[in-house]
Amino acid sequence: MTDNRALRQFLRLMSASGISHLPTVTLPKLAAAPGKLLAARLKGAAPSTPQPPARNKSASQTQLLSPDRLVPNSAQRPEILESTRSLLEQTFHTAEQQADGLSKLAEAVSACKRCAELADTRRQTVFGVGNPDAEIMFIGEAPGADEDRQGEPFVGAAGKLMDKIIAACGLKREEIYICNILRCRPPGNRNPHPQEAANCREFLDGQIKIVAPKYIVVWGTVAAQNLLGESRPVGRLRGQFLQHGDAKVMCTYHPSYLLRNESAKKLVWEDMKFFMKELGIDLG
Numbered sequence: 116m117t118d119n120r121a122l123r124q125f126l127r128l129m130s131a132s133g134i135s136h137l138p139t140v141t142l143p144k145l146a147a148a149p150g151k152l153l154a155a156r157l158k159g160a161a162p163s164t165p166q167p168p169a170r171n172k173s174a175s176q177t178q179l180l181s182p183d184r185l186v187p188n189s190a191q192r193p194e195i196l197e198s199t200r201s202l203l204e205q206t207f208h209t210a211e212q213q214a215d216g217l218s219k220l221a222e223a224v225s226a227c228k229r230c231a232e233l234a235d236t237r238r239q240t241v242f243g244v245g246n247p248d249a250e251i252m253f254i255g256e257a258p259g260a261d262e263d264r265q266g267e268p269f270v271g272a273a274g275k276l277m278d279k280i281i282a283a284c285g286l287k288r289e290e291i292y293i294c295n296i297l298r299c300r301p302p303g304n305r306n307p308h309p310q311e312a313a314n315c316r317e318f319l320d321g322q323i324k325i326v327a328p329k330y331i332v333v334w335g336t337v338a339a340q341n342l343l344g345e346s347r348p349v350g351r352l353r354g355q356f357l358q359h360g361d362a363k364v365m366c367t368y369h370p371s372y373l374l375r376n377e378s379a380k381k382l383v384w385e386d387m388k389f390f391m392k393e394l395g396i397d398l399g
């Protein structure tokens with residue numbers, strides 16, 4: 116089956132039929148990984164990690180989180196918006212449907228004032244950007260000053276560093292979908308409060324559901340802990356694949372941290388090599 120859309124529909128049909136395990140497909144190494152070639156490879160790759168209840172990384176280097184860890188914190192989730200609920204109940208078969216779903220969700224976000232302090236101080240909401248049908252999603256912490264000004268995630272100094280990492284991996288920014296735990300800038304770039312993360316969670320869940328990435332790269336401890344309901348810092352979460360829904364998750368340090376800690380760049384590069392190897396790309 117060469118048509119990717121048909122393949123995705125076929126996989127969804129299998130999933131709906133209760134078939135959740137596919138054999139691993141071993142991909143040959145690439146000497147170089149130009150963006151288009153990588154995109155073609157990703158689109159053609161079958162899920163390489165089946166979902167048996169492997170609870171340690173020894174079998175597949177994928178760790179399934181126990182259900183209690185999926186509760187992110189003790190903050191109360193607000194009642195889900197009706198518009199988000201109906202989006203979460205839909206299925207998205209085409210990139211056009213995915214783009215339309217994201218656009219509707221962004222509209223709800225732009226009117227959101229759940230976090231009174233953030234809604235009062237933001238210039239605008241920062242929803243997310245990128246390919247609505249991306250195989251790879253990046254999730255960061257929250258918008259900073261530059262993002263708040265431009266309305267796009269990862270556009271400041273940290274964003275420029277992320278762009279370099281993306282390019283070094285042979286990827287293109289527009290192939291990826293990029294968003295944050297929060298869609299509004301916390302004043303002074305403080306960490307998101309647990310309640311703010313809980314308030315914004317339905318929008319993140321909506322983006323993940325609509326884009327349906329195969330892989331999620333989580334940047335920084337705050338994002339990792341909030342997405343995964345983890346208490347471990349990123350230093351203890353990196354170097355393995357975790358599972359969130361249907362997506363395999365890899366955690367690494369936030370680019371802002373790298374700007375303050377030059378020595379951590381080496382660790383992030385190790386993580387990206389580990390990640391790209393999972394995609395069949397050997398970065399050496």
Ligand code: SF4
Binds near residue numbers: 231240
């Ligand atoms: S951070 Fe999220 S939940 Fe809070 S006001 Fe902004 S969009 Fe709404």
